[in-house]
Amino acid sequence: MPRPELRTVRFTLDGREVEAPENVMLVDGAKYGDVEIPVFCYEPKLGQPVGACRMCLVEIEGMPKLQTACSTAVKDGMVVHTQTERVRTAQQAVVEFLLVNHPLDCPVCDKGGECPLQDISYGWGPGTSRFIEPKRHFRKPLELSPLVAIDRERCILCYRCVRFSQEVAEDYQLVLLDRGAQSFVATFDGHPYVAPFSGNIVELCPVGALTSRAYRFRARPWDVEDSGSICTLCPAQCNVSFTVRDERLMRVLARQNDEVDDGWLCDKGRFAYQSAHADERIVEPMVRDGGELRAVSWERALGAAASALGRAQGRVGALAGDGTTNEEAFLLQRLLREALDSPHLDSRPAGGPPRELAAALGAPALAATMLDLEHAHAVLVLDCEPVDDMPILDLRIRKGVRRRGVRLAVATSRPSSLDENAELVVRLPPGGGEALLAALDAALTSASDVEERSAAAGLDAPALRQLAALLTEAGEDVVVVHGERLVSGPRAAHAARALLNVAERLRLAEHEGAGLLEAPAHANGRGLREAGVLPEAAPGWTEPAAAGRSAAEIAAGLADGDLTTLYLLHVDPLRTQPDRGAWERALAAASTVIAHASVLTEGIAEHADVVFPAESYAEKEGTVTHPDGRLQRLRPAIGRPGSVRAEWSVLAELAERVGLPAGPLTGPMVTAMLAEAVAFYAGITLDEIGGKGVRWPKREAASAFPGVEAGPFELERPPAPPAANGRLRLGTYRSLWAAPEVEASPALKFLAVRQRAELAPADAERLGIADGAAVSVARNGASLAAQAAIRSAIPAGTVFLAEGVEGAGANAVTGGEPGLVEVRPG
Amino acid sequence: MAKAGSMLGSGSIIVVDETVPVMDVARKVAKFYAHESCGKCTPCREGTNWTVKMLDRMDSGEGTPMDLDILAGVQEQIIGNCLCVLGDSMAMPIGSMVAKFREEFEAHIEAARERQEAAVLHPEPEPAAMLSDTTGPYPEAA
Structure with missing residues (x-):
């Protein structure tokens, strides 16, 4: 969908000419003239303004009454006054009214010091109140949910939280009950407000009515520091700001980046910071001694790991997973490929297509951005559940559908939470992604065998034709969102070809606003692949000197004795890899298992011989790559606990101990090595990445992306699913x-x-x-x-x-x- | 009519003769609008609520003539600042009642004060405790 063109208008603001983009609301337009208009209920992220709080009243010439600046768009030639006596009186009136029922318990309120109500009362209020009647009372504080406490006396009824629940998260749980001065925020059914994005209401609340139960009374705004970084708990890689007090994380706030997260966080991102300070966290290196893991010195742990790796020359396998930065990934593949001559490493739990096809799917021309999702003509959600795989994606898709009329099609095997927003829902049998793509390819090319192919895939042919029609008729900007599982498993190559065919038919590579967006299995899935943690691709999708084994083949190799040592970088195979039985056999057979872990999950606790303590994401330094190709920078917010060391330095030192020349000495040196090794990251520096990240597909160096196999391909017919026989x-x-x-x-x-x-x-x-x-x-x-x-x-x-x-x-x-x-x- | 500070917006006329105290009319009107206020915009929600509380206090003998100035001021703060005209519909009649019948209000306040003082000196048995209608609901936690 064409993005709105930016035109500017000129209007008079307090006697001065101001230029502002057309159609922005006066509140925002006034900022171009350095005038702040106070607001409570206005929050552009929540959609259309409601004009409820009346704080933003201004005088506009030609209009008899004062107007709300939050819901009046700037127009050419408008004459606006924000500093007249009439406006001042109205603003003071609104502040006085808002404080009528507010308890004014600022000294014991968590919001005190960072409270818009405080700031606006101070800046625009009358300073005194004539109200001497009893205020309204509620029992307080109550648990709105186990995560959020609600103090209804402090509430100024601005509707922000309700609008979030109704119009952004669309969980429809929060409502305002009763009416008039008795109104209060509650869930419609009285049950706790438990939803994937509920924590955002704490940040939206302009007073201390909604507070985080995890943060309540833990710190005050004047004794904390903010530290910007990236949340790497899932592939969404939302930009966050850590609140730090005395080297401890106190809370996580969104750091709005419209091109990544739109200013929202999921509850995992908002509250899972506590894991960094969990008692069970590993903070010392450990070595298995007499059957038990015991804390040891770094020297001993590194020595044990290096000698095991040295002995196993050529017979080492490695897996990398969640939370691994590009730098760690790069050093891991360098350790395995260059020092140990053992190119068996994988970052895809269920394997993937061969190098050329995988690279073709990751080509810059095919990469869709988060913003594309919002402005697309049509979005197809294919074999993934955004709210679980990459939560923030879910909000972005909802926003596109609700506010911009994006046509949404959902094709998943499990019922999706987006079904209700979708124009078309196609249910496919589990694992039927490839068959669906093959049938869709046929439908898009108007081939005659659509019925046959659909029937073989267990799909409804008319539904498939409808899907094809929707995708072609909606317009040229089509974004296909898919999960890693779509192109994994033993038939990954066929699925990849089918997906590339569909991309070709829909001309996704040719249109700026169209493309593919994958929700990878690991938080930094894209970065890990581009940094070369793949059995058959070196950094930058180049061909390695020797191809290695995939994850499943590593498991088989360990069980057979072809491999002896396993290096686990933030992976517990018993938990993340498919086929647990095979991994149980592999771990039992491996002579040495070296793991980087932050907690002793079952596979690590039972099988690891050397455990290096992993840094939490708030302690890391390095870069990660967003599924849309955006490199983002992690900055340490807190010091590392115990004797935790930077993990890149552990990998670098191990490489040195097993025979590589002296490696990098600082984190940025590793980033520089990575930028040199990955041709399409060339020249990227931490400075360039900065606070908002930089999309490499948009940089000049993207032209260095290796040539890839071009479609369309002749597709092999997917095998028919086996007969169920009651199963x-x-x-x-x-x-x-x-x-x-x-x-x-x-x-x-x-x-x-x-x-x-x-x-x-x-x-x-x-x-x-x-x-x-x-x-x-x-x-x-x-x-x-x-x-x-x-x-x-x-x-x-x-x-x-x-x-x-x-x-x-x-x-x-x-x-x-x-x-x-x-x-x-x- | 508008120039006279009155309002016929709702299309109805309420005829009240001189035997009805203006305080009762004001309380009736204010309570009606406070009850009808949806609560979305601040001036109407808080203004009607404040007005009712003030009138009730004056009627119960706790008021002073100075409260009438605040009452009039609150009405002025409501007029023109709301999202819809419901708040204005209360503020205009209440405001004009205070302006036109100020003496009667003052007399009413004074009479109520005397009544209350007499009640303090010669108390009657108190009625059973009631939950005040000015306190909010107490929703139970789930």
């Missing part, structure tokens, strides 16, 4: 809350996920399973205990399990690809 097709999903950081954060513990088997009512009835009953899900001899959850939206014949659940992940019954499972009561 259910297993689909897996990742839950936002199934993460070690969530389990280690006291505030979020109530959200930690228990394994649920989501079943269709028909299947549950056939199998004699009641909602909430204990079930076992079995496949190939392995089984998993779960609680049955009967959801009417689940397609019959399928069952869904969550990945990454501590001790009960779906990977116990996945064999690398979706398959059939038996579900039994008990």
Whole structure:
């Protein structure tokens, strides 16, 4: 969709000529003339202004009454007065009215010192109040949710939190109950406000009515420091600002970057900072000694790791995952490829397509940006659940649909939270992404075998034609959002070709506002691939001297004894990798397992021989790459606890100990090495990345991206799914809350996920399973205990399990690809 | 009519003869609008609520003639500053009542004060405790 053109208008503000962009509201337009108009309810992020608080009244010549500057757009030739007696009287009146029912308990209020109500009362209020009647009273503070406390006496009824819930997060939980002076904010049903984005209301609240229960009474604004960085708990990589007091993280606030997060955070990003100070965090290097992990000196741990790596020359495998920076990834592949002659490393849990195809999917021309999502003609959400895989994406898609009329199509196997916003919903069988793409390709080229292909994929041919029609008719700017799982597994190459074909048919590479956006499995998935943590691609998607083994092949190699040593950079394979059984065998067979970890998850606790303490994301320095190609910079906000060391330096020192020449001495030196090794990052510096990041596909160096295989490809017919014979097709999903950081954060513990088997009512009835009953899900001899959850939206014949659940992940019954499972009561 | 400080916006005329105290009329009008106020915009929500509380206080004998100035000031602060005209609909009649019947208000306040003083000197048995209608609801936590 064409972006609105920026035209400027001239208007008179307090007797001076001011130039401002057309159609901005007067509140914003006045800023171009260095005039601040006070506001409470106005917040452009929330959509249309409501004009409720009346704080922004100004005088406009030609209009008899005072007007709200938040809901009046600037027009050419407008004459506006903000400093007249009439305006001043009205502003003072509004402040006096707002304070009528406000308890004025600033000395004990968390907001004190950073409170818009304080600031505006001071700047625009009358200074005194004539109100001597009793104020309204509420019981307080109450738990609006386990994360947010509500003090209804402080509330000035600005509607921000309600608008957020109704119009941004669209969870429709918060409402204003009662009316007039008795109005109060509550959930419509009286239940706690638990939602993936609920914490944002704390930041939106212009008074101390909504406060974070994790932050309440922990610090005051004048004894904290703010430190800008990036949240690397998921691929969304939201820009955050850490509030730090005495070397401890106190809270996380959004650091608005419209091109990344639009100023919102999910609750994991907002509250999981507590994991950095969790008691269970590993803060000393550890070595297994007499069967138990014991804290040891760095010298001993590095020595043990280096000698094990040295012995295993050529037979080392490595996995990198969540929280790994580009620099660490680069040094890891340098350690394995150059020092150990062992190119077996992977960052994709379920493997991926070969180098040329993977690089083609990551080509700069195909990269869609977060802003493209909002301005696209159509968005297709394909085989992923944004709210779980990359939460902030969910809000951006909702915004596009709600405010800009983006046409949304959802094609997923598990019912999506975006279904209700979508114009078209296509349900595909779990693992049917490739077949869907092949059928869609046929529909887009008006091939004759659409029916046949759809039927083979278990899809409805008319729905597919509708999908193809929607994508072609909506306009040229189409963004396809997909999960890493779409192009992974044994048929990744075929899926990648099908996806490239669809991209070709929709001309995604040719249009500026069109493209692909992938939600990778790991927070820095794109960065890890570009830095060369792939079995068959060196940094910058170049061809390595020798191809290595993929994650699944590393597991097999360890089990067979072809590999002896495993290096885990922020990965617990028992938790994140599919096919838990294979990894259990691999870890048991490995002679040495070296891990960087911040908590002892089961695989690390049982199998690691050397454990290096991992830095938390608030302690790291380095860069990460957003799924849209934006390099962003992590800056340390707090010091490292215990004897934690910078992880890049651990990797660099290990490389030195096993024979490489002296490596980098500082973090920025590693960034420089990375920029040199990755051709399309060439010349990038930390200064250039700055606070807002820089998208490499937009830089000149992007032309150095290696040539890639061009489509369209002849597609092989996807194999027909095996007959069910009474078994259910297993689909897996990742839950936002199934993460070690969530389990280690006291505030979020109530959200930690228990394994649920989501079943269709028909299947549950056939199998004699009641909602909430204990079930076992079995496949190939392995089984998993779960609680049955009967959801009417689940397609019959399928069952869904969550990945990454501590001790009960779906990977116990996945064999690398979706398959059939038996579900039994008990 | 507007020039006279009156308002016929709602299309109805309320006829009140001289036997009805203007305080009762004012309280009736103010309570009606405070009850009808949706609560969205500040001047109407807080202004109607404040006006009712003030009138009730005057009627109960706790007021002084100075409160009438505040009452009139609050009405002026409401007029023209609201999102809709509901707040204005209360502020205009109340404002003009204070302007036109100030003496009657003052007499009413004085009479109420005397009544209250007499009640303090010769107390009657108190009625059972009631939740004040000026306090807000107490929603229970879920």
